[in-house]
Amino acid sequence: MIDDTAADAAASGAVGGVLDPEHPQGTFVLEPGVMAPLVARIATSEGSGTHRSMCPFTGAPLVTFPVSSADDVAASVVRARVAQRTWARLPVRDRAGVLQRLGRIVLERQSEALDLIQLETGKSRRAAFEEIADIAQVARHYAVRGERYLASRRVGGMVPLLAGVQVHRRPVGVVGAISPWNYPLVLALSEALPALLAGNAVVLKPDPQTTLTALWAAEALDDAGLPAGLFQVVAGGPDAGEALIEHVDHVAFTGSTATGRKVAARAGERLIGATLELGGKNALYVAEDVDVDAVVPGIVRACFSNAGQLCVSVERLVVHEAIADEFVAKFVRAVRNLRLSPALDYSADIGSLTSAAQLDKVTAHVDDALARGARVLAGGVHRADVGPYFYAPTVLDDVPAQAVVAREETFGPVVTITRVDCDEDAVTVINDTPYGLHAAVWSRDVPRARRVAARIETGSVAINDGYTMTWGSVSAPIGGWKASGLGGRHGAASITGLTRQQTVVTSRGTRIGATLDNLYGLGGDTPSRVLTTALGVMRKLRMS
Numbered sequence: 005m006i007d008d009t010a011a012d013a014a015a016s017g018a019v020g021g022v023l024d025p026e027h028p029q030g031t032f033v034l035e036p037g038v039m040a041p042l043v044a045r046i047a048t049s050e051g052s053g054t055h056r057s058m059c060p061f062t063g064a065p066l067v068t069f070p071v072s073s074a075d076d077v078a079a080s081v082v083r084a085r086v087a088q089r090t091w092a093r094l095p096v097r098d099r100a101g102v103l104q105r106l107g108r109i110v111l112e113r114q115s116e117a118l119d120l121i122q123l124e125t126g127k128s129r130r131a132a133f134e135e136i137a138d139i140a141q142v143a144r145h146y147a148v149r150g151e152r153y154l155a156s157r158r159v160g161g162m163v164p165l166l167a168g169v170q171v172h173r174r175p176v177g178v179v180g181a182i183s184p185w186n187y188p189l190v191l192a193l194s195e196a197l198p199a200l201l202a203g204n205a206v207v208l209k210p211d212p213q214t215t216l217t218a219l220w221a222a223e224a225l226d227d228a229g230l231p232a233g234l235f236q237v238v239a240g241g242p243d244a245g246e247a248l249i250e251h252v253d254h255v256a257f258t259g260s261t262a263t264g265r266k267v268a269a270r271a272g273e274r275l276i277g278a279t280l281e282l283g284g285k286n287a288l289y290v291a292e293d294v295d296v297d298a299v300v301p302g303i304v305r306a307c308f309s310n311a312g313q314l315c316v317s318v319e320r321l322v323v324h325e326a327i328a329d330e331f332v333a334k335f336v337r338a339v340r341n342l343r344l345s346p347a348l349d350y351s352a353d354i355g356s357l358t359s360a361a362q363l364d365k366v367t368a369h370v371d372d373a374l375a376r377g378a379r380v381l382a383g384g385v386h387r388a389d390v391g392p393y394f395y396a397p398t399v400l401d402d403v404p405a406q407a408v409v410a411r412e413e414t415f416g417p418v419v420t421i422t423r424v425d426c427d428e429d430a431v432t433v434i435n436d437t438p439y440g441l442h443a444a445v446w447s448r449d450v451p452r453a454r455r456v457a458a459r460i461e462t463g464s465v466a467i468n469d470g471y472t473m474t475w476g477s478v479s480a481p482i483g484g485w486k487a488s489g490l491g492g493r494h495g496a497a498s499i500t501g502l503t504r505q506q507t508v509v510t511s512r513g514t515r516i517g518a519t520l521d522n523l524y525g526l527g528g529d530t531p532s533r534v535l536t537t538a539l540g541v542m543r544k545l546r547m548s
């Protein structure tokens with residue numbers, strides 16, 4: 005299967021993983037002609053060291069590339085700063101043109117990007133395609149709406165007619181983006197595109213495992229006409245990330261809550277802005293009025309897309325006990341039917357976990373739950389027969405509250421079942437977590453579902469959907485509450501977070517100062533009486 009799909013990919017002009025027949029599961033080897041120009045984009049100098057990433061489908065080496073030293077990172081920010089000054093002076097419309105072209109490029113060259121994303125993350129092609137669709141949509145959204153988001157506003161002045169007040173949005177300068185490996189194209193670009201549109205430059209530090217996809221994004225922006233220096237990729241792990249925070253004007257961080265706290269602390273010391281998109285322990289409530297057969301496929305997808313390695317993935321199912329037996333039986337049957345495969349085509353439902361670390365974490369969470377008395381209804385096993393990091397989609401029941409899987413983010417294909425007997429209890433269970441990223445409510449009674457949503461402590465709530473419509477509604481902000489983050493992305497939120505406000509007040513009466521001096525020159529309480537009368541008139545006329 006791998007052989008055929010690699011050949012198909014090559015025929016369609018894709019990057020083309022080539023199969024190494026020596027390896028039992030096949031080794032995807034990227035063509036040097038594809039790799040070299042990408043790797044050459046890394047901001048690095050002699051002797052900074054190297055990193056070797058592996059292909060999760062096989063566990064075999066994928067690419068070795070140079071990493072960026074702290075000096076390399078600093079030099080990238082300097083280059084970005086120089087380029088940004090000219091870029092910020094261009095009309096928004098010109099900057100929007102780059103985003104329009106980028107959106108087209110991502111759609112046209114999708115097979116290249118899909119191969120790279122799959123080979124670096126081990127995800128299914130369906131999950132990889134979500135990234136293509138997302139970036140095409142985000143690029144178009146900001147290209148079309150950006151000018152409106154950035155428009156200056158006129159507001160009332162201190163003295164009507166005598167003060168002209170404008171509030172402008174100015175770029176912050178250089179944005180440092182730090183991203184994880186789970187959606188490498190989306191997380192390389194979804195903050196970078198509004199940042200660039202707003203007149204900023206961006207220096208991106210992707211996770212080392214998915215550096216090639218980030219470099220592909222840089223190449224695509226280049227081809228879309230972005231001037232040199234405005235989007236650069238530095239390579240490496242935490243050291244490169246820490247170095248980046250030292251030099252940029254704003255940090256847009258996506259990753260775990262533990263790292264997010266460190267990033268926020270350093271950004272706080274430097275007094276730079278930080279947007280933090282962090283972890284979650286998302287819950288989905290199934291009310292008793294649903295049509296079970298109709299809802300099961302969507303709920304399976306909500307839990308297991310991208311093998312659960314998705315920030316808005318559902319890890320806790322909260323099911324009304326009136327339908328729990330029927331729902332759980334049908335849900336488990338559907339989960340057992342999911343197809344796992346390393347195919348570079350659309351035949352797999354679920355791909356691999358991305359790393360040994362992910363496999364270890366998932367295994368540890370499941371083992372801990374079992375040791376505490378939980379029951380496995382589906383999965384619960386490492387699928388080494390499919391690939392080294394594949395794990396069967398897993399459903400756990402009777403999970404005690406103290407189990408790690410009940411409280412901590414697993415970030416894998418594991419979901420727990422909790423039964424409740426009313427909406428009130430469902431809300432209590434859903435909110436019983438330090439996280440507040442995303443939740444979902446499924447009910448035929450939409451007003452009821454909206455009432456439940458209003459009581460849930462998360463930045464987004466999907467009704468009768470898992471996450472697709474919420475993530476894809478790019479005009480609306482999405483971001484975490486509580487330990488899931490600060491700030492938001494999409495819509496106006498990204499522009500607000502990645503710009504600074506500047507108020508410019510033009511006084512139309514150059515003699516106002518002299519008039520006030522003359523007034524105070526009258527002495528006694530005359531000035532305050534005159535000003536009190538003027539303020540009273542303004543109140544009566546409802547002037548603000």
Ligand code: NAD
Nearest residue numbers: 183184210211241242245246259260263281282283284315
């Ligand atoms: P992580 O926090 O370990 O790493 C994320 C990035 O931060 C990587 O590029 C890493 O190299 C870098 N980094 C690590 N330590 C750093 C430091 N001290 N200073 C600066 N940079 C540092 O995250 P992970 O575990 O690899 O990614 C998975 C996590 O990301 C999950 O918790 C998931 O929920 C979260 N996530 C959240 C969203 C969202 O939008 N809320 C989206 C995707 C993933």
